[in-house]
Amino acid sequence: MLFLMQVAVEIKQQIIDVADIRFRRYGFGKTTMWEIAKDCRMSAANLYRYFENKEEIGVEIALKCLHNKEEVGRAVLRRKDLNAEQRLKAFFLEILRYTHQLCEKDLHLFELVAFISEEHPEVVQGHQASLRSFIAEILAEGNRSGEFEVIDIVTTAATILFATVHFYYPPLVMMKNRGLAELEDAEDAVITLLVQGLTKR
Amino acid sequence: MLFLMQVAVEIKQQIIDVADIRFRRYGFGKTTMWEIAKDCRMSAANLYRYFENKEEIGVEIALKCLHNKEEVGRAVLRRKDLNAEQRLKAFFLEILRYTHQLCEKDLHLFELVAFISEEHPEVVQGHQASLRSFIAEILAEGNRSGEFEVIDIVTTAATILFATVHFYYPPLVMMKNRGLAELEDAEDAVITLLVQGLTKR
DNA sequence: CTAATAAATAATCAACAAAATATTCATTAT
DNA sequence: ATAATGAATATTTTGTTGATTATTTATTAG
Numbered sequence: 001m002l003f004l005m006q007v008a009v010e011i012k013q014q015i016i017d018v019a020d021i022r023f024r025r026y027g028f029g030k031t032t033m034w035e036i037a038k039d040c041r042m043s044a045a046n047l048y049r050y051f052e053n054k055e056e057i058g059v060e061i062a063l064k065c066l067h068n069k070e071e072v073g074r075a076v077l078r079r080k081d082l083n084a085e086q087r088l089k090a091f092f093l094e095i096l097r098y099t100h101q102l103c104e105k106d107l108h109l110f111e112l113v114a115f116i117s118e119e120h121p122e123v124v125q126g127h128q129a130s131l132r133s134f135i136a137e138i139l140a141e142g143n144r145s146g147e148f149e150v151i152d153i154v155t156t157a158a159t160i161l162f163a164t165v166h167f168y169y170p171p172l173v174m175m176k177n178r179g180l181a182e183l184e185d186a187e188d189a190v191i192t193l194l195v196q197g198l199t200k201r
Numbered sequence: 202m203l204f205l206m207q208v209a210v211e212i213k214q215q216i217i218d219v220a221d222i223r224f225r226r227y228g229f230g231k232t233t234m235w236e237i238a239k240d241c242r243m244s245a246a247n248l249y250r251y252f253e254n255k256e257e258i259g260v261e262i263a264l265k266c267l268h269n270k271e272e273v274g275r276a277v278l279r280r281k282d283l284n285a286e287q288r289l290k291a292f293f294l295e296i297l298r299y300t301h302q303l304c305e306k307d308l309h310l311f312e313l314v315a316f317i318s319e320e321h322p323e324v325v326q327g328h329q330a331s332l333r334s335f336i337a338e339i340l341a342e343g344n345r346s347g348e349f350e351v352i353d354i355v356t357t358a359a360t361i362l363f364a365t366v367h368f369y370y371p372p373l374v375m376m377k378n379r380g381l382a383e384l385e386d387a388e389d390a391v392i393t394l395l396v397q398g399l400t401k402r
Numbered sequence: 403c404t405a406a407t408a409a410a411t412a413a414t415c416a417a418c419a420a421a422a423t424a425t426t427c428a429t430t431a432t
Numbered sequence: 433a434t435a436a437t438g439a440a441t442a443t444t445t446t447g448t449t450g451a452t453t454a455t456t457t458a459t460t461a462g
Contacts, residue, residue, distance in 0.1 A: 008435095029445090033424060043437050048425065121378055142399065149401035156399070159390040163364035165373070172366070177322055189360040197398020198343065198357070200350035209405095230415095233453060244407050249455070 012050045014040055016064070019057045027108040028058055028115065055116075059123060062116040065102070065109060066127040069168075072098045073134050084142030088160075089191045091138065095131070096167040096180075096187055103174045110170055131168065132157045148195075164190060213251045215241055220258045221265070228309040229259055229316065256317075260324060263317040266303070266310060267328040270369075273299045274335050285343030289361075290392045292339065296332070297368040297381075297388055304375045311371055332369065333358045349396075365391060 018039040022031040033054055037044040051057050076082075076091045103110040117124040135157040142148030150156050166172045167187050219240035223232040234255055238245040252258050277283075277292045304311040318325040336358040343349030351357050367373045368388050 032422085042435095044424080045426080045438080046436055049435070054424070139399070146401060148399045150399055155390065156394065159387065159394050162367055162387050163391050163394070166363055166366060171372075186360065186363050189356065190364050193357065193360050193364070193395060193398075195399050197394075197400065198340070198349045198351055198396050199398065200347060201402065234455085235453075243405095245454080246408080246456080247406055250405075255454070 008050065011040075015047060015050055015057065016060050020061050020064070023058070023061060023112055024106050024109055028054075028112045055119065058112055058116050059120055061109075062113045062120075062123055065113055066123070069095065069098050069102070070127065070130045070134075073131065077134060077137055084138055084145060084147045085191070085195045087138050087141070088135075088195070089188060091134065092164055092167045092187050092191060093184060096173065096183055099168055099170055099173045100180050100183070103170050110174070114170060128161060132161050135160050160194060163194060166190075209251065212241075216248060216251055216258065217261050217265070221262050224259070224262055224313055225307055225310055229255075229313045256320065259313055259317050260321055262310075263314045263321075263324055264327075266314055267324070270296065270299055270303070271328065271331045271335075274332065278335060278338055285339055285346060285348045286392070286396045288339050288342070289336075289396070290389060292335065293365055293368045293388050293392060294385065297374065297384055300369055300371055300374045301381050301384070304371050311375070315371060329362060333362050336361050361395060364395060367391075 015036065019031065019036050022035060022039070033044045033047055036057070037047055040047075047057075051060075072094045073091055076087060076094055079087070079090070082090060132154075136153050139148060139150045139153045139156060139160075143150055143153070164187075167183065167190075173183065216237060220232065220237050223236060223240070234245045234248055237258070238248055241248075248258075252261075273295050274292055277288060277295055280288070280291070283291060333355075337354050340349060340351045340354045340357060340361075344351055344354070365388075368384065368391075374384065
């Protein structure tokens with residue numbers, strides 16, 4: 001592989017931007033390398049100086065997409081007006097809403113992310129790791145404020161991610177015969193239960 | 202549609218039985234109506250006196266399969282040696298193990314259930330309703346014993362089902378790069394968390 | 403009437419050719 | 433050297449045709 005100059009980074013970015021637009025509008029499969037190249041005013045062959053192959057372009061866009069989603073969650077972490085329980089609820093509510101509207105609006109992008117997630121497990125694993133670390137932050141803060149009493153924060157964050165898969169995993173979010181409102185109610189109920197537990201006090 | 206006599210019920214059962222064997226061994230798609238008919242010593246056309254179409258035979262078998270799974274859960278409800286938390290854990294552990302081994306051993310059956318679940322949401326909804334009612338029973342018992350303090354049992358059962366989808370939903374159970382042992386650990390952790398909650402006591 | 407069938411039709415699948423597309427390579431330009 | 437291209441090759445998709453299979457209909461048997 002080649003050593004790419006500084007300017008190459010900008011060209012890579014242009015390719016990603018151009019491909020993003022086409023992937024959203026027409027889908028990954030219906031977009032050709034030739035079309036992407038023409039949008040960048042270059043030959044198709046030249047694309048291969050910047051990306052291994054078409055799939056790698058898809059990976060970049062999927063990553064960008066998941067990164068945006070993470071930003072939505074991160075924004076909740078910065079809010080000052082919430083206690084730990086409220087923050088946990090708001091966190092998953094935002095993630096749920098973002099996931100839902102993304103998949104609803106951009107069906108093609110949903111398919112791309114699903115496809116890439118299938119072929120590149122490391123992509124989704126990285127995304128989950130981000131979500132886990134956000135949850136861990138919320139738990140730590142809950143411990144500090146005396147609201148929570150979580151011994152093993154890392155493990156508990158992983159457990160919470162397991163229990164909330166309905167709210168961030170696109171195939172479940174988009175499951176048939178179920179509206180966003182129902183999911184929002186379920187999200188509130190799940191977090192409430194996780195916070196309070198079943199045990200008599 | 203015809204009014205079927207008593208003997209017809211037995212013929213239907215025979216059709217289901219022979220189709221079950223072939224679907225397991227060769228899959229839904231690779232089994233022909235002619236083969237099913239020959240196994241029953243009848244013509245293919247005659248099958249249509251008992252089922253609308255091939256898919257309806259598949260539905261019956263998927264139902265049987267989910268029913269078996271429910272029986273595994275029901276068996277846990279009858280055990281006398283468990284408190285509510287242990288029962289909840291054992292319930293999902295059995296469901297998880299059954300789902301996993303079924304999908305692992307009988308790939309064809311897994312595909313059939315997945316396909317039917319896609320086309321006939323009412324099938325999976327019925328299954329979930331069964332699971333929910335089992336969970337509700339466990340919660341009620343936990344309330345009786347003073348172990349739990351659950352106000353709205355029905356809603357809480359639904360919430361628990363949401364949070365445990367990883368352990369009964371075949372596509373999640375069978376997700377790549379994850380062993381049964383990991384899932385069993387996660388199951389224990391999720392139930393423990395649901396029982397105890399995050400809140401400081 | 404019910405039970406069943408063979409024959410007819412409709413829908414789906416499989417194989418294969420043709421076309422489109424992805425990717426590589428040899429070459430040119432800077 | 434890096435950057436880019438057109439042409440060559442490899443892979444994938446698409447379209448078409450024949451064969452298989454699902455389903456319906458007309459008919460027969462009891």
